[in-house]
Amino acid sequence: MTNADWPLWEVFVRSRRGLAHTHAGSLHAPDAEMALRNARDLYTRRSEGVSIWVVPSAAVTASSPDEKDPFFEPAADKPYRHPTFYEIPEGVKHL
Amino acid sequence: MTDAPVTLGEAPLATAALALGDDALVLSHRLGEWAGHAPVLEEEVALANIALDLLGQARTLLSLAGDEDELAYLREERSFRNAQLVEQPNGDFARTIARQLYFSVHQHLLYGQLAAGDGPFAPLAGKAVKEVAYHRDHAEHWTLRLGDGTEESHARMQRALDALWRYTGELFEPVEGLSVDWTALREGWLAAVTEVVERATLKLPDGPQSGAWTAGAGRQGIHTEPFGRMLAEMQHLHRSHPGASW
Amino acid sequence: MTTMAPDAGAQDTTAHEAVFDAAVAAEERIEPRDWMPDAYRATLVRQIAQHAHSEIIGMQPEANWITRAPSLRRKAILMAKVQDEAGHGLYLYSAAETLGTGRDELLDKLHSGRQKYSSIFNYPTLTWADVGAIGWLVDGAAITNQVPLCRCSYGPYARAMVRICKEESFHQRQGYELLLALSRGTEAQHAMAQDAVDRWWWPSLMMFGPPDAESSHSAQSMAWKIKRHSNDELRQRFVDICVPQAASLGLTLPDPDLRWNEERGHHDFGAIDWTEFQDVLRGNGPCNDQRIGQRRRAHEEGAWVREAAAAYAAKHGKATA
Numbered sequence: 001m002t003n004a005d006w007p008l009w010e011v012f013v014r015s016r017r018g019l020a021h022t023h024a025g026s027l028h029a030p031d032a033e034m035a036l037r038n039a040r041d042l043y044t045r046r047s048e049g050v051s052i053w054v055v056p057s058a059a060v061t062a063s064s065p066d067e068k069d070p071f072f073e074p075a076a077d078k079p080y081r082h083p084t085f086y087e088i089p090e091g092v093k094h095l
Numbered sequence: 096m097t098d099a100p101v102t103l104g105e106a107p108l109a110t111a112a113l114a115l116g117d118d119a120l121v122l123s124h125r126l127g128e129w130a131g132h133a134p135v136l137e138e139e140v141a142l143a144n145i146a147l148d149l150l151g152q153a154r155t156l157l158s159l160a161g162d163e164d165e166l167a168y169l170r171e172e173r174s175f176r177n178a179q180l181v182e183q184p185n186g187d188f189a190r191t192i193a194r195q196l197y198f199s200v201h202q203h204l205l206y207g208q209l210a211a212g213d214g215p216f217a218p219l220a221g222k223a224v225k226e227v228a229y230h231r232d233h234a235e236h237w238t239l240r241l242g243d244g245t246e247e248s249h250a251r252m253q254r255a256l257d258a259l260w261r262y263t264g265e266l267f268e269p270v271e272g273l274s275v276d277w278t279a280l281r282e283g284w285l286a287a288v289t290e291v292v293e294r295a296t297l298k299l300p301d302g303p304q305s306g307a308w309t310a311g312a313g314r315q316g317i318h319t320e321p322f323g324r325m326l327a328e329m330q331h332l333h334r335s336h337p338g339a340s341w
Numbered sequence: 342m343t344t345m346a347p348d349a350g351a352q353d354t355t356a357h358e359a360v361f362d363a364a365v366a367a368e369e370r371i372e373p374r375d376w377m378p379d380a381y382r383a384t385l386v387r388q389i390a391q392h393a394h395s396e397i398i399g400m401q402p403e404a405n406w407i408t409r410a411p412s413l414r415r416k417a418i419l420m421a422k423v424q425d426e427a428g429h430g431l432y433l434y435s436a437a438e439t440l441g442t443g444r445d446e447l448l449d450k451l452h453s454g455r456q457k458y459s460s461i462f463n464y465p466t467l468t469w470a471d472v473g474a475i476g477w478l479v480d481g482a483a484i485t486n487q488v489p490l491c492r493c494s495y496g497p498y499a500r501a502m503v504r505i506c507k508e509e510s511f512h513q514r515q516g517y518e519l520l521l522a523l524s525r526g527t528e529a530q531h532a533m534a535q536d537a538v539d540r541w542w543w544p545s546l547m548m549f550g551p552p553d554a555e556s557s558h559s560a561q562s563m564a565w566k567i568k569r570h571s572n573d574e575l576r577q578r579f580v581d582i583c584v585p586q587a588a589s590l591g592l593t594l595p596d597p598d599l600r601w602n603e604e605r606g607h608h609d610f611g612a613i614d615w616t617e618f619q620d621v622l623r624g625n626g627p628c629n630d631q632r633i634g635q636r637r638r639a640h641e642e643g644a645w646v647r648e649a650a651a652a653y654a655a656k657h658g659k660a661t662a
Binding site for chain 2: 397400401404407408409410411412413414415416417420421423424427428430431434469519522523526527529530635638639642643644645646647648649650651652653656657
């Protein structure tokens with residue numbers, strides 16, 4: 001007998017043109033086509049979206065929170081990447 | 096006020112509005128019966144979406160013919176103009192999907208023609224055709240999965256297609272007030288349904304598409320037994336409080 | 342980077358715990374892959390699952406009236422509402438799954454009685470007015486309970502609740518509007534509305550759970566910021582909100598002891614019959630067997646459908662997991 005448990009999918013919805021797809025939640029579906037339709041019915045029934053992505057949850061590779069420090073800390077000591085690092089004389093515009 | 100059945104307008108526009116409106120109303124009601132019983136939660140949401148689309152269409156159409164609630168709640172069985180197909184009980188999920196497939200392909204092509212024309216139903220059909228395209232897509236995807244799924248689902252789906260086949264002929268009986276190429280509609284429907292059914296490894300039934308009791312009968316107010324019970328349930332509360340507002 | 346389980350390694354639990362406690366104290370959200378105490382995880386799974394189960398069992402008493410709704414407008418509203426409940430169930434199962442427990446396992450626990458759903462849904466909907474009373478009182482109580490959950494310490498639960506609360510406000514309003522139409526309608530309709538309020542008022546108050554003194558999970562949940570207010574606090578808030586709303590409806594609340602207490606700045610209300618609450622909780626409510634029976638039947642009768650779709654996906658190379 002086939003396993004009746006459907007895999008889990010992550011759903012990303014673009015709420016309107018010009019915005020990125022954002023994670024809306026997850027759902028179960030037997031395959032990608034059905035996942036897309038289920039996502040449409042579930043996550044956009046109040047016209048919340050204009051475009052949907054579905055991704056098998058198993059296909060998502062995530063950074064581990066255990067490695068949070070080595071993974072993200074190095075970026076924190078490079079303030080020169082941010083525009084506020086630089087002092088500009090008052091009155092200089094369009095910079 | 097509840098004693099005399101509401102009489103139908105004789106104008107062809109009203110006749111057509113009732114035929115289309117009753118189809119949508121009755122099918123919506125049947126789909127509403129699934130609430131809390133669907134095979135998987137995601138499908139609760141999907142079936143309700145379709146039911147809500149159809150109910151919206153029904154309300155617009157019935158309002159063209161009169162007061163939507165008077166028409167829905169105070170007509171007797173013999174005054175309803177829906178095709179017999181849509182009143183057929185839900186049965187198992189395969190039966191519901193077969194009913195959806197037969198009907199939504201029909202409705203999609205019919206509304207497509209109406210939307211392209213310049214008749215009084217063009218604006219409504221133009222809006223509804225998008226909804227119906229989705230209903231059709233839903234039915235086709237499930238037909239494929241049930242037909243080409245397991246041995247059991249295949250058998251159930253084939254039984255469902257066979258059982259409902261005799262109610263499909265009526266869908267192509269001309270309805271007064273609708274300027275539609277009914278021959279083209281039937282051919283388009285047959286081609287589309289055949290394609291899906293065969294892709295689903297199923298067989299299109301080879302029996303007659305209608306019999307003495309189904310050929311255009313629903314449009315004349317001749318319905319099947321389960322329909323009377325459906326109406327009894329649907330109408331009883333409204334009829335129990337004559338003149339009340341809700 | 343990819344294969345490490347959240348709690349892999351023999352790291353010091355107390356160090357983890359300190360980070361967790363600090364995050365909760367700082368009102369930061371805990372996210373799925375963060376370390377969290379086992380008991381926190383278990384509490385959340387239990388609570389979110391119970392919440393999700395309540396949504397899908399809660400479809401039944403209202404779906405009971407979809408086919409009998411007395412106008413097409415009411416029918417559309419009710420169908421959309423019951424559909425929302427299925428949707429809310431799905432958002433919540435989705436949140437529970439981030440804690441590592443699959444939906445199938447949760448449904449299995451519901452079907453076998455190992456996990457609970459809100460007792461309120463073990464009461465029957467006897468008349469059309471019950472649909473209104475559920476919207477106004479039951480959804481009203483649920484919203485009072487749920488709004489604080491939008492700030493719950495667990496991120497996915499809080500986010501699901503934000504979405505749910507937005508959608509719930511339509512539920513409560515439609516219930517109120519439905520009752521108002523009945524209350525201002527014919528004599529029979531008014532009586533129907535009053536009867537429904539008489540039957541649903543006390544069970545709604547029980548939805549906030551046992552009195553604080555007897556609530557077994559409350560203290561820890563408050564410390565973890567899963568829960569923000571005590572049962573009694575929320576119950577009082579709900580009573581205070583309902584009293585003027587009932588007056589506007591032209592309906593009375595069935596409690597002779599209900600009166601404004603100037604000193605407290607709140608309404609006093611009568612004693613709740615906790616024996617009934619416990620009895621319904623133990624399975625002796627009017628609809629316990631019926632509700633779980635229908636749920637189980639839908640699941641069992643749908644098995645062949647779910648299997649078919651999975652088989653199709655496997656055959657056509659579309660399966661992923």
